[in-house]
Amino acid sequence: MLSFQEYSVEQLQSLQAELNQQYSKAKSADLKLDMTRGKPCREQLDLSNELSTVLSDHNYLSAEGIDARNYGCPEGLAEMRALFADLLGTKQENVIASGNSSLNLMYDTVARAMLFALPGAARPWGKEEKIRFICPVPGYDRHFFLTNSFGIEMINVPMLPTGPDMDQVEALVAADPSIKGMWLVPVYSNPDGITTSAETCRRLAAMATAAPDFRLFWDNAYVVHHLYPDNQESVPDMIGLCAENGHPDRVFEFASASKITFAGAGVACVASSPNNLAWVRKQMMIQSIGPDKVNQLRHVRFLHNKAGVDAIMARHAAILRPKFEAALKILDERLSGTGCCCFNHPRGGYFISLFVIPGTAAEVVRLAGEAGVQLTPAGNPYPYGKDPEDSNIRLAPSFPTIPELETAVDVLCTCIQLAAVNKILMEK
């Protein structure tokens, strides 16, 4: 099969006519399909409905004898912290279990670093003239919104199949003391589904940084979110690895039960070194009398332990895997060999990341939107919402049904091909 680039003008014009016809047909179908956000579908949420009855015996005493309904216990219930520690491969004392949102914990950690000097920092980041963060791209849009909201300058570094391009990262952090932080979703990255290699993790833990208060923001959002439970990807315990490499306070790790149980009503955690947690705790004790421990109790009574988490994650995978496979099958059939789109086959997480012909991503999103298929705005997975190549499109296959998904991906393929052919023709 020839790639579109190799087509003659006549072949391209004939293809264009065919695609325009397909597109018109799609438009007239009056679709309303939303693939914008990585939201679990109803069947996934139903897997955790037992949360609403698991405390119906009204036993609110934690393993330590704390009445979960009352005030207190700002670091969360011991058994909740232990469960997260087990999922993350760290120790219970390295974990604070909190409210429903890991994003909130990330935001608060950055906000706190802006206002109060981190261990090793000469002053709060807010008192520095300029602060920069390394942002592997494409990445999680909400990380970038957050970073930008504090006026922190963002530096793009490409994701490779092994994780962030470490040659670039090492060179940047060694030279520039204003680089204070770096984001990463280390397992099944958002949106590429890339799991950072052990060697990249080691280099991140070991690298020399010009800033003494440099921090990795390790958003382990998909640590147990395998599509193929028998063939799991994972990263080393980063807290331990940083300590072994002489940088014990380098990493703040975040995780959440949001995509294990109820998306909006899970339990989130922050995990880090004793030094960093002492710094967190100091403000956290002033910020709140404590997290919702009743919801933590619900979670430990429902999930029990890591085996319980693995069991429910296998049930999530049974719902999600056919969706990913249905989407990828159409993408493979309609796009492979055309040269107008490449993509990973992710083995976990919530997204499929497409790279279309540079300069056509925004056009594809526009075309799809006009045909009733809402996609995440092109550029969103990049700092400042600006994809320098205008090439990446993020697909979130979890929420729609399989027939909806198949329709949406088929329309999307038409849009990708059409935008590609239009562009190639224009340039010929």
Add this chain to the structure above:
Amino acid sequence: MLSFQEYSVEQLQSLQAELNQQYSKAKSADLKLDMTRGKPCREQLDLSNELSTVLSDHNYLSAEGIDARNYGCPEGLAEMRALFADLLGTKQENVIASGNSSLNLMYDTVARAMLFALPGAARPWGKEEKIRFICPVPGYDRHFFLTNSFGIEMINVPMLPTGPDMDQVEALVAADPSIKGMWLVPVYSNPDGITTSAETCRRLAAMATAAPDFRLFWDNAYVVHHLYPDNQESVPDMIGLCAENGHPDRVFEFASASKITFAGAGVACVASSPNNLAWVRKQMMIQSIGPDKVNQLRHVRFLHNKAGVDAIMARHAAILRPKFEAALKILDERLSGTGCCCFNHPRGGYFISLFVIPGTAAEVVRLAGEAGVQLTPAGNPYPYGKDPEDSNIRLAPSFPTIPELETAVDVLCTCIQLAAVNKILMEK
């Protein structure tokens, strides 16, 4: 009855001997009673156990058709916002319903004002050379910890029976543009149980402030927490009152279901003007994908409406009122006329505030502690933990049983008398 001050030295010495005997006896009883924090007791928490079964029908759709389990709806469920609006006498659109902690909302509001310019502010408070807050005293210790953590200077203003001393407040805010904020628990204040008068509210709403970005932090923690439901104290809707007086953006109001349902697992809210809420929302949308809406749904399904809240608050009152009355009975019997302690008979809230002879509060707390009765550290209800008179002691009668409470208050009365007699004798 003579007051202790009027006793002769011989009378005092004889009383001292008697009190020392009482105190030794108390000490030998090996008590372990904790009256430090305003924590609901188990019977109060049990009133809301239905929260753990109210969603057992697995109907998670809000009135607007939102699946409460999923992401989204950053301002909280409409019906939860409406319920808070009803309790506070404001409009639903003036309310954001959030997570489990109103303290967290207060902290975040101050933190946000430090980092991002408030409506009407020239710059973020963190960029000002000096920031001051007015702190009516005695007040809520956690307000002061929070304020101090941001390096904000605190200015004491006395609480009068009508609320904060407005002559002082008006003079201070008119003269000093660095005064950016003021705390108040307007209904059944912590710890005095004072409800701010309508006239004081009007003056707070109307007063001229040198700072264009001055804000009232209106912690309406006890808005429905009446001990005598048939004889309730209340304040006007402060958001409306500020608007009527030409200062629509003056007030941030906070409230919480913590002492309506589960202390650590309630729902909190912030209420304010459209301008202020737009400013809150801007960061809040970046900070979190949304609050725990399942817990909000539990609350609206359990409480239903203001009548439902009033009903459960009457049941709280039936548990708390006998405790307050038992404590006050002993305080009246043992202290009235002695001249060594005065106190309010609060009609709501969670505390009894005692004013002992200046210079003896810390000593009373020490004596009580050594006899096994833990009290809030003296000075805690004042900025910097420093009671200039060393005179105030905060009692929290909610958690202990009535017999425990009676024992504790009796020991406390012995300690108050003993410290008074010791001091008077030393000065004679």
